[in-house]
Amino acid sequence: MDLVALLVAEFFPPHKPEVSPVGGEMLERIRADVEENLMDPDMSPESIARAHHISVRYLHKLFQNDGTTVSAWIRQRRLGSCRRELSRSSNRRRSVAAVAQSWGFMSPSHFSRLFRQEYGMSPREWQVSASADG
Template identity: 75%
Template sequence: MYADEFAFFRIPCSYLGITGAEVRRLADAEVSADSGVAALVFRFLAALTAEDGLRHSPSGRRLSLNAVDLVALLVAELLDPYRSASPDGAGEMLARIREHIEENLRDPGLSPESIARAHHISVRYLHKLFQNDGTTVSTWIRRRRLDSCRMELGRLSNRRRTVAAVAHRWGFANASHFSRLFRQAYGVSPREWQASTEHGCEAVGERTSR
């Protein structure tokens, strides 16, 4: 695009994961396209509008979805300061994120990046939410996975399921790594825990440091 040309893009707020109030906060925001995410968005949109043949093609529709993701990333970055200043909003967001984590614990691809993308926020803001709560995203995911594995290994109905199978079921790709984390968290190995619950001994305590 030349300096005296303009292109307008209409993107529903629902696609960006923002509210009307957040849109109004951004109405007067000045965004420089010289660097960072804004520069990336500008270059991508400029290239997209320059290719007239893409507009109604399958490739064009796919690129449009990529454009929406980039704009959503930029919007999330611009809204970070406002979201950080709102304790109530941050608490609600953190609750939704934890629910999302619970629903996707078995997905080995669950990561800060995928979580931030699903909630239309920046990874930086995601880390800040958990930091303000005294933990990290990765620590929370690992703890919830370990708790789920511990519970499943303690069920009498799952005696034939191997430790490796349970670990894999809850997103741990490496059984040896899982066993080390389990021992660090609970003071016993997964096999020892499974054996102790099988004999009705549930007195194995959980370590406070995870």
């Protein structure tokens, strides 16, 4: 029986669901829309799905096929935007909490934990090091 299963597996590799070209285009439109609205603290998978007239389940499937989740992708984009903003010389007097809130993070402590987890230093340490470099 194992031999038959091995032969079947070799001749018929497991089917990997792929995003159709339409799904790929939809994902790109969604990402562009999310990028434009990253500062909206109320953005959620539900609001994104509603804006694009798709189900939340389909939205999650689009991102899953791309190797991530909706929330993780949004969080990563927001963290990157905060990091860039904290390194700008024109924003050196702006508090970390203000920058975090402007990019949709409502809890400064949660933002700091995520930032440290992603970049290996606190947002304040990043801001100071960017200030010293520039």
